[in-house]
Each structure stands twice: as C-alpha cells, then as structure tokens.
Amino acid sequence: MPLTTLRLQVDDLCCSFDGRQVVSDVTLSVAEGQVMCLLGPSGCGKSTTLRAIAGVEIPDSGTIRIDGAPVFGPEGSVPPEHRGVGLIFQDFALFPHLSVADNVAFGLKGRKKDKRARAHALLERVHLERYLDSYPHELSGGEQQRVALARAIAPKPRVMLMDEPFSGLDNRLRDGIRDETLALLKEEGTAVLLVTHEPEEAMRMADEIALMRDGRIVQRGAPYNVYNAPADRAAAAFFSDINVIEGEVNGALTDTPFGQFLAPGQPDGTKVDIAIRPQHVRIDFDRDGRGPNPTPQDGTPARAVVVRSRFIGNESLVEFRLDATGGKMIATVPSVFLPKPGTPLWLMIRRDRCFVFPRA
Numbered sequence: 001m002p003l004t005t006l007r008l009q010v011d012d013l014c015c016s017f018d019g020r021q022v023v024s025d026v027t028l029s030v031a032e033g034q035v036m037c038l039l040g041p042s043g044c045g046k047s048t049t050l051r052a053i054a055g056v057e058i059p060d061s062g063t064i065r066i067d068g069a070p071v072f073g074p075e076g077s078v079p080p081e082h083r084g085v086g087l088i089f090q091d092f093a094l095f096p097h098l099s100v101a102d103n104v105a106f107g108l109k110g111r112k113k114d115k116r117a118r119a120h121a122l123l124e125r126v127h128l129e130r131y132l133d134s135y136p137h138e139l140s141g142g143e144q145q146r147v148a149l150a151r152a153i154a155p156k157p158r159v160m161l162m163d164e165p166f167s168g169l170d171n172r173l174r175d176g177i178r179d180e181t182l183a184l185l186k187e188e189g190t191a192v193l194l195v196t197h198e199p200e201e202a203m204r205m206a207d208e209i210a211l212m213r214d215g216r217i218v219q220r221g222a223p224y225n226v227y228n229a230p231a232d233r234a235a236a237a238f239f240s241d242i243n244v245i246e247g248e249v250n251g252a253l254t255d256t257p258f259g260q261f262l263a264p265g266q267p268d269g270t271k272v273d274i275a276i277r278p279q280h281v282r283i284d285f286d287r288d289g290r291g292p293n294p295t296p297q298d299g300t301p302a303r304a305v306v307v308r309s310r311f312i313g314n315e316s317l318v319e320f321r322l323d324a325t326g327g328k329m330i331a332t333v334p335s336v337f338l339p340k341p342g343t344p345l346w347l348m349i350r351r352d353r354c355f356v357f358p359r360a
C-alpha cells in the first residue's frame with residue numbers, strides 16, 4: 001500500500017488552439033494533501049493546463065486520472081461536473097439572488113441544518129461569519145472572493161484547481177486567507193493544483209513547484225531545490241534578478257574576473273554563463289587599490305565601481321561596474337548600505353551559490 005494516494009495524475013497532456021500548440025507533453029501528479037504550484041510567465045499555458053484538467057478545455061491528447069480513474073484519455077472524456085474537482089478561477093461569480101450562506105452551501109447534499117452548519121464553519125475560517133445572511137452585493141470584492149473560496153471548499157472535492165485565487169485580495173489580508181485556505185484543504189486531504197505567475201506566492205505555498213515555459217514543464221521540485229538548483233539560466237532568472245558573468249571553457253575551466261570556475265563535462269570552446277543571485281555577492285572595502293585575499297569559498301575578488309545605490313525597504317541594492325570587463329553587477333545587502341557613485345569596492349561571489357550554464 002502506498003503511504004499517500006495520488007489524487008491527480010496527468011500524463012503527456014497536449015492542448016492547442018487553432019493549430020497552435022500551447023501545452024506540450026505536460027506530466028504531473030499531485031498526492032492527497034499536497035499543494036503543487038504551476039508557476040510560469042504570462043501566456044506559458046498554465047491556465048490552459050488547469051482548464052483541461054477541470055474538463056472545460058478539451059485536450060488534443062494525453063491522459064488525466066482522478067483517484068486513479070481516467071477522466072480524459074483514449075476512452076473518452078468525463079464532463080466537468082462529474083470529475084470531483086473544485087474550481088476557483090480569477091473571475092469567480094457568486095449567485096446574486098442567494099445569501100452568502102446559501103452560496104457556500106450550494107453544492108452540498110443533505111439536511112438543510114447540516115448544510116448551514118458547514119457553511120457557517122467555513123465562513124468562520126475565512127472570517128466572514130457575520131455575513132451569513134447577507135447578499136453578495138453587500139460585500140466588497142475581496143469578501144466576495146473569500147465566499148467563493150469557502151463555496152469551492154464546501155463539497156470537499158478530491159482535487160482543487162485554483163487559478164490565481166488570491167490575486168484580488170489586498171496584501172495585508174492575502175497572507176492570512178492564503179494560509180487559512182491551504183490549511184483547510186490540507187486538513188481535508190485535498191490535492192491542490194494552483195496556478196500563479198508570482199514566484200514568491202509559489203515558494204510560500206507549494207510543496208512542489210512545476211516551472212512552466214512555452215507550454216512545457218521545464219523543472220519540478222521542492223521550492224528550495226528549484227530556487228537553489230535551477231535547470232537553466234531562465235529558470236534562475238524567474239525567481240530573482242541574477243548577475244551573469246560570461247566565459248568560455250578551456251580544459252573544463254572558465255576564466256572570469258572572479259577567478260577560474262569549473263565547467264565539468266563542457267567541451268573546450270563552449271560559451272558559458274555563470275549566474276549568481278545579488279544576495280550572494282559579497283562586498284569588501286578597497287585598501288589602496290588592493291582587495292581582500294582570495295578564499296576557496298569566495299574565489300578571487302574583482303574590483304568594481306559603484307554606479308548607484310538605493311534603499312528598498314528591508315535591504316539596499318547596489319549597482320556596480322566591473323573594472324575588468326565593464327560588466328554590470330548588482331549586490332543586495334540586508335541593511336542600510338548606500339555607498340556614493342564612483343566609490344571603488346571589491347566584489348566576491350560565493351562559489352557554492354553560482355550556477356554554470358552552457359549559453360543558450
């Protein structure tokens with residue numbers, strides 16, 4: 001017996017519009033109580049994937065299984081209302097003629113008293129129990145969205161599909177509602193597939209991230225792994241600004257202003273990009289034209305001149321021009337550090353935080 005049950009299994013899903021393929025060979029699975037985030041830039045095919053799983057878009061090919069049973073495949077297609085999935089899309093709509101309680105209880109079966117009790121309990125979780133007998137038009141947009149969340153959760157779907165469900169909420173409210181909604185879904189063992197284009201949201205919510213680009217999943221893994229071991233330069237750049245140092249391989253090594261980097265397995269002459277996130281660039285002072293000593297961890301320091309520096313709330317962002325190449329580098333410092341333009345400083349980059357990619 002497996003320890004966890006796979007609630008959703010998608011294999012080789014392909015979708016197209018007017019002959020243009022927008023989802024290509026997407027394969028993913030979500031277990032009970034697991035949250036997977038489909039993350040990627042606008043237009044990469046996230047919503048189409050979700051809509052195909054919901055059954056409101058008909059794929060060209062592939063299979064979709066819910067609790068092991070095919071709902072799309074060579075044998076045919078199960079209509080959306082019989083798939084056992086909950087849906088929360090951006091453009092949610094409440095029934096205007098039903099009270100908030102009746103909206104939440106809409107998809108429930110059973111006695112009126114029990115349905116109302118379930119609606120009440122869920123509205124409490126989204127802090128809207130005082131609106132039980134109000135009507136949607138009496139609520140703000142954000143409140144209506146929370147009712148829509150409660151309504152989608154109420155029938156305890158086995159799989160919940162969410163498309164940017166928290167985008168309409170203001171920042172202060174968003175974190176609380178997001179955490180509360182996910183806690184509720186996890187408690188009920190629901191498998192959640194959530195679409196977002198915001199890396200921060202995905203990192204915060206996902207057990208697993210599936211990074212999508214041009215209709216394909218380019219990387220899958222726990223947020224920590226996707227962030228710290230990106231599949232390619234674009235995957236690294238999707239999560240934060242990155243610095244890129246260009247080099248060419250010679251004898252499995254690449255020379256850069258920061259010393260030599262290993263480029264194992266890359267043939268001589270291969271052009272490579274060495275990527276490093278701004279928070280992993282170390283800054284040191286200039287000592288009459290000399291910098292700190294090289295270390296195995298930080299490699300060789302390179303001299304650079306400050307172009308500009310800004311304080312952005314919880315950190316300072318300092319932009320440099322490297323003496324050796326004229327290339328731009330950005331460093332972030334978790335404090336107030338605002339050196340004047342023209343100040344010479346020395347930069348070092350953490351070897352274990354660098355990613356070496358063959359140039360695309």
Ligand SMILES: Nc1ncnc2c1ncn2[C@@H]1O[C@H](COP(=O)(O)OP(=O)(O)OP(=O)(O)O)[C@@H](O)[C@H]1O
Pocket residue numbers: 017018022040041042043044045046047048049197
């Ligand atoms: N009904 C449709 N008819 C034709 N093309 C469509 C249709 N729906 C989506 N597309 C196209 O398919 C591609 C993928 O769209 P999709 O909505 O899946 O992307 P997305 O990653 O969810 O983007 P966003 O984050 O902006 O919502 C886009 O190029 C879009 O223009």
